[in-house]
Amino acid sequence: MTGPRHQPLAHLALAAAREAPRPDAGVTLRALPYQPSIILRGESGDAAFVKAFRAGLGFDLPLAPNHVSSHDEITALWLGPSEWLILGDVGPVAPAGQGRLARALAGRHHAIISQGDGRQIIAVSGPRARDVLGKLCPLDLESPDLAPGHCARSILARCGILLHPQPGGAYHLHVARSFADYAWRVLAEAGLEFGVAIASGD
Amino acid sequence: MLLISCPWCGDRSEEEFSCGGEAHIVRPVTPQDMDDQAWGDYVFMRRNEKGVHFERWRHGNGCGRWFNVARSTVTHEILAIYQVGDDRPEVPE
Ligand SMILES: [Zn+2]
Numbered sequence: 001m002t003g004p005r006h007q008p009l010a011h012l013a014l015a016a017a018r019e020a021p022r023p024d025a026g027v028t029l030r031a032l033p034y035q036p037s038i039i040l041r042g043e044s045g046d047a048a049f050v051k052a053f054r055a056g057l058g059f060d061l062p063l064a065p066n067h068v069s070s071h072d073e074i075t076a077l078w079l080g081p082s083e084w085l086i087l088g089d090v091g092p093v094a095p096a097g098q099g100r101l102a103r104a105l106a107g108r109h110h111a112i113i114s115q116g117d118g119r120q121i122i123a124v125s126g127p128r129a130r131d132v133l134g135k136l137c138p139l140d141l142e143s144p145d146l147a148p149g150h151c152a153r154s155i156l157a158r159c160g161i162l163l164h165p166q167p168g169g170a171y172h173l174h175v176a177r178s179f180a181d182y183a184w185r186v187l188a189e190a191g192l193e194f195g196v197a198i199a200s201g202d
Numbered sequence: 203m204l205l206i207s208c209p210w211c212g213d214r215s216e217e218e219f220s221c222g223g224e225a226h227i228v229r230p231v232t233p234q235d236m237d238d239q240a241w242g243d244y245v246f247m248r249r250n251e252k253g254v255h256f257e258r259w260r261h262g263n264g265c266g267r268w269f270n271v272a273r274s275t276v277t278h279e280i281l282a283i284y285q286v287g288d289d290r291p292e293v294p295e
Contacts, residue, residue: 080265138215
């Protein structure tokens, strides 16, 4: 699978690379490199669909709201009772039916929707990561419902996000490609009071 | 700001939701048999209740699902949350 020709945040990362490192920063922002992803649609209550997913990818689709499961470099994030984001390479989406997930689900009621390079993931880490998100996002970030292993779609200022908490108090924020610049700048601005470092590379 | 309890996600901020207007409006099966008055009533006329209002909400910046809410238009209090397709629940006036 090939990556995008143009990284959505390349212009900001280039500017950041010219800045001196900030070891005292409370918040670190990093634009993660392209990752293949698809949206999977199917019904949580369809036992044959759930079983076929397991047969294809070797782990259970998360059925409980806002839960995440993963196995072998593939991560499934619950988005809704009939919708999941699958991160990682599950095989080609086109031509139809060629990938291993598509083969496993063949004949079952489902849809696999290629996300192409339509998404950008921004990693927010550092001791004040939660504080900066708390200024912009209405989720209760201290809730056990947002511990690692969970996820939630919500908003960041005026932009829709998928929030994926990581071990160690960091967060991955998924935004639509066209909102990447906005999300990055609003995070950088909100983080000023804590000190913001821009990490480059992977 | 209201906290709205999404049937799937639990308590979330009102900002994540949008209101879809009055619930339980059924599209006529044979619109070709209706006169302009009846069609206009279906398309435009709403109850505009002072008191308990049954309305549709969508967790758009969340799980994306539609559900129904019984809400007091006087106090803004949410009295019941129930699934699309269910009957109006009994709620205190
Ligand atoms: Zn929801």
